[in-house]
């Protein structure tokens with residue numbers, strides 16, 4: 001079992017969890033992820049390793065509520081345990097001295113992009129981070145990103161903080177100002193697709209991290225296959241980062257919709273009554289503190 | 304000819320030849336098509352005795368030759384006749400440590416039973432059924448005597464992969480006094496036995512009992528470790544202080560045919576479909592969280608003709624599919640699946656389309672149908688089977704909202720890619736000396752599907768035992784010498 005040693009709410013429905021997973025901490029490189037199974041009846045879901053520390057054996061994940069499993073993760077606190085955590089999986093980001101690098105994070109994509117931004121900076125690149133969020137309250141890791149890069153541009157859809165507009169607006173402006181050598185974009189599929197279209201005419205080296213639906217994360221099921229360069233690749237072992245100009249984003253969006261109705265069913269059942277899941281965890285010794293009905297948190301999870 | 308050759312068997316040889324094979328009691332097809340309970344219900348002692356009586360106690364038992372690990376079939380049947388079922392189980396265990404499993408899943412018709420002389424005139428002796436009977440008897444009575452463990456040697460062995468190859472190697476090595484730890488990438492142990500072969504053929508309780516036995520013998524297990532990612536072979540041999548490694552990672556990578564429409568929603572590899580259902584229990588969604596497309600009232604197509612294809616087809620049927628079409632490019636005679644499974648599948652209502660091959664999957668969001676073409680058999684290919692060729696102008700459509708592709712698997716490259724100096728074949732299988740299972744890296748052995756390509760449970764298990772013998776020799780002598788490189792292709796790192 002993998003104990004949670006720290007937990008912090010970063011924004012509404014976004015939580016940073018620190019886990020004790022020494023084997024994973026020892027070998028983690030930026031761009032890699034873990035697959036987590038919360039409890040005995042749980043599904044396997046991928047989450048990027050946002051940070052790791054070899055000394056203490058800690059890894060950090062940042063989880064945004066998207067459905068049942070992430071909602072459950074967002075309810076956990078220090079002292080609770082996850083049943084299974086496996087990794088580090090996937091190919092690490094290709095860190096080189098590119099020159100002018102731009103790292104774009106949309107929503108929780110900022111968390112996924114953060115370790116790579118930091119590694120690029122350490123490798124002597126001039127790193128500009130562009131982080132986007134719908135609104136000010138959903139912005140995460142601003143100070144971390146600022147500390148890890150040379151320049152930080154904040155974009156919000158509603159203009160409540162930073163500049164009003166999309167991350168692509170900031171990107172276009174940068175492209176007009178200087179030559180860019182490397183772009184990494186991580187976030188919702190439409191955002192990644194838009195970035196790919198912006199950099200395509202100038203053929204700027206552009207990478208995206210694909211959030212395909214995964215099961216094992218080791219190449220064994222083929223469920224995570226994505227269409228790259230007209231061929232099929234497995235996101236968990238051939239990626240998750242791919243050349244943005246070769247990815248068919250429409251196939252990715254389509255495949256990510258596969259289980260919509262079943263996912264909604266899970267979420268509704270969990271929202272109506274989270275106790276079966278919590279009891280399961282308690283029976284397995286994964287949960288030791290008292291859990292009340294948690295009305296406040298459940299409401300936020302419900303939307 | 305008429306003198307009894309076995310004191311425990313009162314019948315003359317002629318009388319024995321007159322007996323018919325005792326059928327395996329089965330859950331009725333109509334009932335089992337909707338449930339995951341085991342199809343075969345097992346012999347009771349009376350049926351087992353009747354079947355054992357049919358054995359001719361041959362002086363030169365050809366059944367033993369047919370078994371890849373040389374189970375002493377005649378001897379264990381003899382012990383059944385003497386009423387010593389535990390003795391019979393012990394006899395099997397001398398060569399086969401997972402009899403409850405092999406008795407259920409071996410392709411007996413090609414192996415032990417294929418070699419049985421009775422099979423020339425009548426149906427061969429039900430060797431698999433008898434093997435299963437004694438193993439189940441052992442489990443039911445809880446009387447399995449765990450073999451004694453030799454004094455500790457202080458040597459540590461890491462085993463990569465918990466399929467039949469890894470498990471049998473672990474069992475043998477721990478008995479010899481070595482410290483053994485099995486690393487498994489998934490959260491559950493058993494390899495294909497856990498995520499691939501469904502409950503209705505191999506109940507999990509049978510596997511779990513074998514795992515408990517190994518644990519009781521002192522084997523340690525660590526799940527959630529992907530060797531090549533979480534830890535490397537070099538780490539294990541270095542920092543972690545292991546003296547030898549056995550790589551038994553199987554051939555788990557699914558292959559696709561690279562035809563149009565394979566990325567449509569609803570097109571699965573058999574591995575994905577079976578993993579979702581067997582390992583993740585998606586058939587119990589939403590009580591279990593992992594989803595899988597609802598098969599209820601759907602038309603399902605499965606592509607392939609092996610055990611995997613049949614398991615996927617029968618699983619889809621049990622999950623409520625209205626029709627299941629199995630699309631296979633060769634004819635019935637060439638189907639590689641166990642004959643019993645084919646018969647069971649047909650009885651349950653699986654429709655097999657022989658000499659048919661998919662050319663594309665059609666649909667917009669979700670797959671709607673399979674475009675298939677009729678095949679005709681041409682000249683024999685390298686496998687000796689006649690090569691199927693498409694019949695021009697014979698294209699037609701098979702409606703399907705779920706397609707499961709089971710056209711073979713290949714090696715998972717993670718260990719090979721992260722272990723410098725480990726020789727591999729062109730197709731990325733690990734090269735191992737056939738006699739010793741030594742690889743090109745000192746202290747590293749490999750066996751099972753990762754060396755041979757997808758094969759059988761008993762062959763993987765045999766490889767595990769051979770590796771154990773060889774690892775033991777290396778640990779006790781410390782001499783690493785390779786036979787002349789019969790099949791080693793790249794330079795061994797000495």
Ligand SMILES: Cc1cc2nc3c(=O)[nH]c(=O)nc-3n(C[C@H](O)[C@H](O)[C@H](O)COP(=O)(O)OP(=O)(O)OC[C@H]3O[C@@H](n4cnc5c(N)ncnc54)[C@H](O)[C@@H]3O)c2cc1C
Nearest residue numbers: 045047048063064066067068069070211212213214256263
């Ligand atoms: C390589 C990778 C790294 C990721 N890193 C992070 C991260 O650091 N933080 C974070 O919050 N999220 C991350 N995600 C996304 C996260 O895995 C999904 O949000 C999560 O699986 C949703 O599960 P759920 O049960 O909460 O929601 P559900 O209601 O089950 O699903 C919501 C949506 O999430 C996607 N999804 C569902 N199941 C899976 C699955 N097994 N694998 C992948 N996607 C799935 C689907 O598109 C689905 O429509 C990452 C995804 C990938 C592929």
Ligand SMILES: Cc1cc2nc3c(=O)[nH]c(=O)nc-3n(C[C@H](O)[C@H](O)[C@H](O)COP(=O)(O)OP(=O)(O)OC[C@H]3O[C@@H](n4cnc5c(N)ncnc54)[C@H](O)[C@@H]3O)c2cc1C
Nearest residue numbers: 464466467468488494495530553610751752758759760763
């Ligand atoms: C659906 C299906 C049905 C079958 N039916 C039959 C049958 O009826 N009869 C029969 O004889 N054979 C059958 N087979 C074939 C048989 O199961 C295999 O030949 C046998 O399991 C191979 O054993 P193995 O130990 O070599 O590998 P596997 O059983 O494949 O086990 C390998 C294990 O290694 C793990 N692993 C892989 N990579 C790593 C890594 N990097 N780090 C850690 N762990 C790793 C895997 O997760 C897996 O658990 C069937 C196969 C399938 C898929």
Ligand code: SF4
Nearest residue numbers: 370374405409414415
């Ligand atoms: S191990 Fe398999 S082949 Fe050998 S005797 Fe038993 S059932 Fe037959």
Ligand code: SF4
Nearest residue numbers: 358359361366419420
């Ligand atoms: S070959 Fe057949 S009849 Fe002869 S000993 Fe073996 S099982 Fe018995």
Ligand code: FES
Nearest residue numbers: 217219221222236
């Ligand atoms: S998640 Fe199964 S192959 Fe990638």
